[in-house]
C-alpha cells in the first residue's frame with residue numbers, strides 16, 4: 001500500500017525565557033495546571049497527520065521533560081534532546097535528530113512557547129507541503145508596522161511598509177526535509193547568520209524556493225513576557241468554550 005511522507009514535529013524548548021524572568025524556563029510554567037510544554041506536545045500528539053515528535057529542551061531540564069512525557073503517556077515522542085544556544089541552533093539540532101528520515105519526509109518546527117496551536121493549523125501546514133517545500137503560519141497585522149533607524153533624539157521612522165503586504169509569523173513552520181536541510185547547511189556555514197525564524201533561513205539561503213503562507217489564528221500566541229500565561233489561560237478557556245458549544 002503506498003504511504004505518504006513521514007511527518008516529524010520538533011517542539012523547540014531550548015530557550016531560557018529571559019523576558020519572562022521566571023525561576024524556570026517559561027515552557028515549564030503551569031497553564032491551567034499543566035506545563036506549557038505539555039500543551040504544545042499534546043497538540044501534535046493529537047494530530048493524526050503527525051507520526052513522530054522530537055523535543056529539544058534546555059539541557060538542565062531534560063529529566064523534567066522525560067517525566068512530563070512519561071506521565072502524559074505521549075506515544076509519539078521518539079527523542080528528547082538538548083537544544084542549542086540560540087533558537088536557530090536548536091532548529092539545527094532538531095534537523096540533525098531527523099538524520100534517518102528521507103529528504104521527501106516532512107518536518108514541522110514549532111515553538112514550545114506556543115501551547116495553543118490548533119490541530120487545524122497543523123493539518124493545513126502538512127497539506128500545503130503537498131505542493132510547497134516550505135510553509136509558515138502567519139496572521140495579518142492589525143497595527144501599522146514601521147522600520148526604524150536611529151534618529152536625532154531616539155528612534156525615527158525610516159519606512160512604512162504597506163500593511164496589506166505584512167504578516168506576523170507564527171509556528172509551526174513546515175518543510176520538506178531536503179529543502180530545510182540544504183538551507184541550514186548553507187546557513188550554518190555563514191558566519192554572518194542572523195535568523196529569527198526557520199522560514200527566514202530558507203528564504204535567505206534558497207531564494208528560489210517559494211515559502212508559502214498558511215493562515216494562522218490570533219490565539220496561537222507565543223508566551224514571551226510576564227502576563228502572557230494569564231492571556232493564554234483566557235484564550236484556552238475561550239477555545240474550550242467554543243469547542244464545547246460546537247460539540
Ligand SMILES: Nc1ccn([C@@H]2O[C@H](COP(=O)(O)OP(=O)(O)OP(=O)(O)O)[C@@H](O)[C@H]2O)c(=O)n1
Nearest residue numbers: 013014015016017018019085086087090112113
Ligand atoms: N536557544 C533556544 C532559544 C529559543 N528556543 C525556543 O524557541 C521558542 C521561541 O523563542 P523565545 O520565545 O524567544 O524563547 P526564549 O528564548 O526562551 O525567550 P527569551 O528570548 O525571552 O529568553 C521557544 O519555545 C524557545 O524555547 C529554543 O528552542 N532554543
Ligand SMILES: C[C@](O)(CO)[C@H](O)COP(=O)(O)O
Nearest residue numbers: 087111169170171196197222
Ligand atoms: C519563530 C517565531 O515564533 C516567529 O514569530 C519568532 O520569530 C521566534 O522569535 P524569538 O525571538 O525566538 O521569540
